[in-house]
Amino acid sequence: MKWIYRIGIFLARILLLLGGLFIPKIKHFSSGRKNLFQRLTDFRSENVGPLAWFHVASLGEYEQARPVIAELKRVRPDQLIAVSFFSPSGYDNAIKKDQLNVDFITYLPLDSKTLAKKFVKNLKPDVAFFVKYDLWYHHIEAIKSREIPMVLFSAAFRPDQIYFKRNGFFRKILFQFDYIFTQNQSTLELLKSIDYQDANLTGDTRFDRVSETAKNFKEFPELAKWIGARQAIVAGSVWQEDMDLLIPLMNANPEYRWIVAPHDLNPEPMNRWSAQLSLSATRYSQWDSDLSPEVIFIDNIGMLSSLYQFAKVAYVGGAFGKGLHNILEPLGFGIPVIFGKVKKAAKFPEGGESEKYGCGFEVSDEESLKSVFAKLEQPEFYQQSADSAKKWVQMNSGAADKIIAKVEDLITKA
Known part of the structure; x- marks a missing residue:
């Protein structure tokens, strides 16, 4: 199997070279890795001392890493932190501005x-x-060969993954880790089923991240003034399928202020949605704050996580398409969250968990959205949901502290 894997990686390199000649995204994937080792050598020659390396697939996993990075820096202020990305979208977003606690x-x-x-x-x-997944055999082998302590955290596995279907090459990757911290009990049970013992349930580090965001959110005075005494609904990371449900609800509820943050910042869908609304709407970049439209489309990156401060209720998109976006962000503010019917529930366990705790609500069509929204307009039902959101987030926070406490022990023994 090892040789098949190596041949697969070799063929992937050839396909990337050829694809880069014709496909811009592939070209970007490859060109971003040019001079990688020179940059790495330059960094290490100028920055000596102990270094912790965090590998993440993309931006979502980086958000999971940030609480652990912050806690490690708190415990070990002199520790250098390096973060590697596999995805260009994650890397491109991270390098746009200085990242707190990250050196490289x-x-x-x-x-x-x-x-x-x-x-x-x-x-x-x-x-x-x-972080979570993106486990690359040769990199893990290289770490192990140098006897460097190595952990996986926020792990969330499923029974249909290859690690649990058969013994052999891929399962052995898991056994290279000195410790695995899981998001949920089912992942811990899966690891036990293959006789992996060095694991513990610590939860999803995103809870730590959203708790921190809710305490230190960005302020937007012009939006606060626009909302005034009204109540606001924030729809985050929405796709066309989400807007097909939301537009009738928005038209039926003009008394609210509506903040809509599309997943895709292409203006064409926003213009099309505006035309379908009976409410006045504008894009944030074109908004004259002296005017008071009922709907504002957020056409930039970086605002959404703090916009939930304004929400009475949040809707989070993506479930009808490629996958549910981050419902924990609004829950961190103690806000009930509505989302579409999740196609692969095992990949997004937070959806089912939020429903179980009474702070998340799955909808499948216009009628179910209308029904859930009507329930959340009832003061007693709403308060119970909001309280449940706060309790659930508080109950699951603290994973970063537990992870670093164990890692400290591993580093000391190394």
Whole structure:
């Protein structure tokens, strides 16, 4: 199996080279990795000392890593932090501005034996963290060969994944980790079923992240003034399928202020949605704050996580398409959240968990959305939901502290 994997990686490199000639996204994927090792060498020559390496697939996993990075920096202020991304979208977003507590941001090279050994040798980490998934055999092998403590946190596995279907190459990757911290009990049970014992349920570190965001949100005085004494609904990361349900609800409830943050910032869908609304609407970038439209479309990146401060109720999109976006962000503000029917519930367990605790509500069509919205307009039902959101987030916070406490023990023993 190892040889098949290596041949697959080799063929992937060839396809990326060829695809980069014709497909801009593939070209961007490859060109971003040019001079990777030179940048790495320059960084390490100028920054000596102990270093913790965090590998994340993309932006969502980076958000899960940030509370752990912050706690590690608190415990070890002199520790250098390096973060590697596999996805260009995650990397591009992270490098747009300075990242608190992070000293170096890089791409992860493709997972060939030579590149992985070179990467780990030049980076010289004292401890390595993988977040949720994106487990690359040769990089993990290179870490293990140098006897560097290595952990996986916010792990959320499913029974249909290859690690649990058969023993062999992929399952052995899990056994290279010194410790695995799981998001949920089902993942812990799966690990026990293959006789992996060095694991513990610590929860999803995103709860720590959303709690911190809710305490230190960005302020938008012009939006606060626009909302005034009215109540606001915030719809975050919405797609066309979500707007098909939301537009009739918005038209039927003009007394609210509506903040809509599309997943895609292309103005064409926003213009089309505006035309379908009986309410006045504008894009945030074109808004004259002296005017008072009923709907504002947020056409930039970076605002959404703080916009939930204004919401009475939140709607989070994506469930009807590629996958549910982050429902924990509004819940961190103690806000009930509505979302579409999740196609692959096992991939988004927070949806079902939020429903169980009474702070999340799944809808499948216009009628179910209308029904849930009507319930949340009832003061007693709403208050119960909001209280449940606060309790659920509080109950699941603190994962970063538990992870770093254990990692401290692993580093001491190394």
